[in-house]
Amino acid sequence: MTPLWRNRDFTLLWSGQVLSSLGAAISSTATPLLVLATTGSPLDAGLVGAAGTLPHLIANLPAGPLVDRWNRRLILLISELVAAVAVLSVPLAIWSGLFSVAQLCVVAFVQGLCFVFFGLAQDAALPMVVPPAQLATAIAANEARSRGATLAGPPIGGFLFGLDRAAPFLVDGISYLIAAVGLLFLRRDLQKPAEGPPESLWRAAVTGLQYVWQDSLIRVSILLIAVSNLVFQALILVLVVLAGEQGGTASDIGLMLGIYSAGGLLGAFVAGRLHRMVSFRTVLVGINWVWAALLPLFLLTTAPWQIGVIGALTAFVGPLWNVVIFTYAGVAVPNELLGRVMSAAGTLTWGVMPIASLAAGLMLTWSGPTGSLWSLSAIMLTAAIAATLSPSVRRAPPLDHAKGVDPVPTEKAEVPQ
Template sequence: MSSLWRNRDFTLLWSGQVVSSLGAQVSATATPLLVLATTGSPLDAGLVGAAGTCPHLVANLPAGPLVDRWNRRRILLASEIIGGLTLLTVPFAIWFDALTIAQLCAVVFLQGLCFVFFGLAEDAALPMVVPAEQLATAIAHNEARGRGAALAGAPLGGFLFGLDRAVPFLVDGLSYLAAAFALLLLRRDLQKPPPGPAEPLWRSAATGLRYVWGNHLIRASLVLIAVSNAVFQALTLVLVVLAGSRGATPSGIGVMFGLYGAGGLLGAVAAGRIHQRFTFRGVLVGINWVWAALLPLLALAGSPLQMGLIGALCAFVGPLWNVVIFTYAGVVVPNELLGRVMSAGATMTWGVMPLAALAAGLLLTWIGPIGAVWTLSAVMLAAAIAATVSPSIRSAPPRAEALVATSSKRAAR
C-alpha cells in the first residue's frame, strides 16, 4: 500500500486546511477575549458563541442534500472565500472604532455557515480522495490537523490579541484565502453521480434522518456525542472566565488552551495507530467515564496551567472516538447518501452548541464559573451512566467485524 502522503489531492486538501484550521483557532481564542474586553459581559460572550454555532442547528439538515447534489469542489472553495472575506471586516471595524456585538454575531454566524458546508463537503468527499483501506488513517490525519492547530493556534491567538485586538482576525481572514488557493489545485472528482433524479430538498433531508434513526448504533452514538459536544462547548467559555478570575492574562489563557490542544494532538496521533484495538462499546463507554472523572478536577484546579493539563487529558481521548465512529460511517454508509447522513448526524451533535453557549453565559451569570463546572460535570456523569446501560451500545459488534461484514456484503452485490 502506497503512503497516503503520495496522494496529491489528499496532501493538498490536508495542507490547505492546516493553514485554515490554525487561523480559525487563532480567532476562536481571540473572540471571547474581544467580547469580554469590549463589554465585560459573559452573557454577551455567550450570545456571540451561540450565533457562531447556530448554523449547526439550522443549516446542517438542508446542507447535507445540497452537498450530495451540488459540486463539492465549488462548495469547499466558496466556503473558504466567503468565510475569509467576512472575517476581514472585524479588524477594519476595530481600527475605525465601529465594532458592535451585533456585527460580531453576524460575522461568526456566517463563519459557522461556511464551516457547516465545508465540513460536510469534506467528509463526503474524503472517501472519493482516498481508498477505503486508508480512510481511517486519513480521518486520523484530519484529527491530528485540527488538534495540532488548536495546540499552536490557541497560544498564538492569545499572544496576537495581546499585541493588538485586530491582528488575530486579520491572520484568520488571510488563512481562509490561502486555503482557497490550495483547493484550486485539486484534480480529482469529489463525488459520484446521483443514482436518479434529485429528490425535493425536504425529502432528501428526511432520507438522512431515516438512515440515522434506523441504525441503532449510530443513533445511540450521536446522542452521546451531542451531550459531550454541549458540555465542552459550554466549558470553553467557562474556562476563559475561570482562568481570568484567577489572574490569567490573554497569553496565559492562550497557553491553557494550547495545552488542551496538545492533548488532542497526541490523542489523534495515538488514535491513528491504536483504533483497531478497541471495540465500539469500549470506546463509547470508556471515554464518557474518563470525561466524567476528569471534569470535576477543573473546579479544584488552582491555576490555568493545571486547568490546561486536565483539559489536555480530556482532549487526548476524543480523537479515538471520532476515528472509530466516522470510519464506521464512511465505510457503511453509501457515498451518495453520505452528505445527507452526515448532515442529519451533525444536526443532532452540533445543533446543541448554540444552546450550550447560551447556557454557559447564563450559568456564569447565575452561579459563577465554579458552579458551572460542577453542573457540567453532573451532565457528563449522567451521559457515562447512560452509555453503560444503553442496549444498543452493549450489543454493538467489534468494529473490525462490522467493517469486514459490510465489505463482504458489498463485494457480493
C-alpha cells in the same frame, strides 16, 4: 496501494486545511477575549458563541442534500472565500472605530455557516479521495491536523490579541484565502453521480434522518456525541472565565488553551494506531467515563496552567472517539447518502452548541464558574451511565466490520435508546 501521503489530492486538501484550521483557532481564541474586553459580559460572549454555532442547528439538515447534489469542490472553495470576507471585516471595523458585538455575532454566524458546508463537503468527499483501507488513517490525520491547529492557535491568538485586538482576525482571514488557492489544484471528482432523478430538498433531508434513526448504533452514538459537544462547548467559556478569576492574562489563557489542545494532538497520533486494538463498545463507554471522572477536577485548580493540564487529559481521548465513530459511518453509509446522513447527524451533534453557549453565559452569570462546572459534570456522568446501559452499545460490532471486512447490516431498533 499508494501510501496515504503520496496521495496528491489528500495531501493538498490536508495541508491547505492546516493553515485554515490554525487561523480559525487563532480567531476563536481572540473572540471571547475581544467581547470580554469590550463589554465585560460573559453573557455577551455566550451570545457570540451561540451565533457562531447556530448554523449547525438550522443549516446542517438542508446542507447535507445540497452537498450530495452540488459540486463539492465548488462548495469547498466558496465556503473558504465567504469566510475570509466575513472575518476580514472585523479588523476593518476595529481600526475604523465601528466595531460592535452585534457585528461580531453576524461574522460568527457567517463563519459558522461556511464551516457547516465545508465540513459536510469535506467529510463526504474524503471516501472519494482515499481508498476504504486508508479511511481510518486519513480521519486520524485530519484529527491530528485539527488538534495541532488548536494546540498552536490559542497561544498565538492570545499573543496577537495582546499586540493588537485586530491581528488575530487579520491572520485568520488571510489563512482562508491561502487555503482557497490550494483547493483550485484538486484533480479528483469528489462525488459519485446520483442515481435517478434528484429528490426534493425536504425528502432528501428526511432520507438522512431516517437512515440515522434506523441504525441503532449510529443513533445512540450521535446522541452521545451531542451530549459531549454540549458539555465541552459550554466548558470552554467557563474555563476562560475561571482562568480570568485566577488572575490569568490573555497570554496565560492562550497558553492554557494550547496545553489543553496538546492532549488532543497527542491523542490524534495515538488514535491512528489504537483504534485497531479497542472495541467499539470500549470506546463509546470508556471515554464517557473518563470525561465524567475528569470534569470535577477542574474545581480543584488554582492556576490557568492546571486547567490546561486537566483539559489536555480530556482532549487526549477525543480523537479516538472521532476516528472510531466516523470510520464506521464513512464506510457503512453509501457515499451518495453520506452528505445527507452526516448533515442529519450534525443537526443533532452540532445543533446543541448554540444552546450550550447561551447556557454557559447564563450559568456563569447566575452561579459563576464553580456552579457551572458542577452542572456540566453532572451531565457528563449521566451520559456515561446511559452509554453503559444502552443495548445498542453492548451489541456494537467489532470495528473491523466498519472497515469493509464484513459489511454491517442496518439494524432497526424497536425502542429508541
